Amino acid sequence: MTILDKILATKRSEVAARRAAPTERPTPSAPRGFKAALDAKVAAGGYGLIAEIKKASPSKGLIRADFDPPAHARAYAAGGAACLSVLTDYEYFQGHEDYLIAARAACDLPVLRKDFMVDPWQVAESRSIGADAILIIVAALDDGAMAEIEAAAFEHGMDVLVEVHDADELERALRLKSRLIGVNNRNLKTFEVDLQKTYELVRHAPRNCTFVAESGLTTRADLDAMAEHDIRCFLIGESLMRQDDIEAATRAMVG
Numbered sequence: 628m629t630i631l632d633k634i635l636a637t638k639r640s641e642v643a644a645r646r647a648a649p650t651e652r653p654t655p656s657a658p659r660g661f662k663a664a665l666d667a668k669v670a671a672g673g674y675g676l677i678a679e680i681k682k683a684s685p686s687k688g689l690i691r692a693d694f695d696p697p698a699h700a701r702a703y704a705a706g707g708a709a710c711l712s713v714l715t716d717y718e719y720f721q722g723h724e725d726y727l728i729a730a731r732a733a734c735d736l737p738v739l740r741k742d743f744m745v746d747p748w749q750v751a752e753s754r755s756i757g758a759d760a761i762l763i764i765v766a767a768l769d770d771g772a773m774a775e776i777e778a779a780a781f782e783h784g785m786d787v788l789v790e791v792h793d794a795d796e797l798e799r800a801l802r803l804k805s806r807l808i809g810v811n812n813r814n815l816k817t818f819e820v821d822l823q824k825t826y827e828l829v830r831h832a833p834r835n836c837t838f839v840a841e842s843g844l845t846t847r848a849d850l851d852a853m854a855e856h857d858i859r860c861f862l863i864g865e866s867l868m869r870q871d872d873i874e875a876a877t878r879a880m881v882g
């Protein structure tokens with residue numbers, strides 16, 4: 628059993644429990660355009676950064692002790708991020724829905740709910756906490772489930788980041804409607820990071836997509852190397868979350 632299988636099993640029982648006793652919340656403001664914010668940065672000649680609010684991960688444990696979602700959201704926005712990503716998984720990433728609510732209220736950026744979607748019910752829940760986009764991990768779902776979750780997201784006016792790791796997954800992703808594709812440099816089954824694989828994958832992909840390189844990016848030079856391969860959007864968590872001055876570090880990355 629891989630870590631991804633374990634996470635998905637936990638998620639299914641968690642979702643069943645939440646579904647049985649849903650939390651009442653005030654209606655959030657309308658979705659902020661997530662893909663549009665990335666595309667606008669690139670059109671202006673810059674990099675589209677999705678800056679992630681991430682307290683811990685299964686491979687690294689605790690990443691930041693003085694974890695403060697609204698402060699981090701403001702720092703990322705001031706540093707030039709296009710969008711935020713907020714982990715909401717409790718069990719493996721020490722995330723929470725409340726972190727997303729607080730981060731989104733603290734800035735104007737569109738926010739991705741970074742979690743493991745296993746059921747279309749989670750899409751409505753994601754919108755109810757204010758998420759502007761959701762993640763579909765191709766390795767986690769069959770084609771029917773992916774299409775259903777994507778359709779639910781579009782009905783709610785949200786964007787969908789479709790995450791792939793290899794050529795087969797990319798092919799499956801391209802059968803969906805979303806043209807926002809994340810290539811995870813980190814294999815979710817082994818945690819190995821390989822930037823070269825990302826270059827290979829994108830080289831053979833259609834040009835009408837916005838590609839986001841995800842995971843294991845630590846320096847401006849990493850981003851510039853990606854840009855040589857026509858990848859200008861990035862999802863970065865750990866390396867920014869470890870900085871004392873997140874705003875300055877974000878600016879150094881994409882400013």
Ligand SMILES: O=P(O)(O)OC[C@@H](O)[C@@H](O)c1c[nH]c2ccccc12
Pocket residue numbers: 679681741742764790811841842843844862863864865866
């Ligand atoms: O912290 P990093 O190495 O910069 O990576 C961020 C992001 O890509 C990573 O958190 C991630 C990518 N895909 C995921 C799926 C689930 C949970 C987390 C992830």
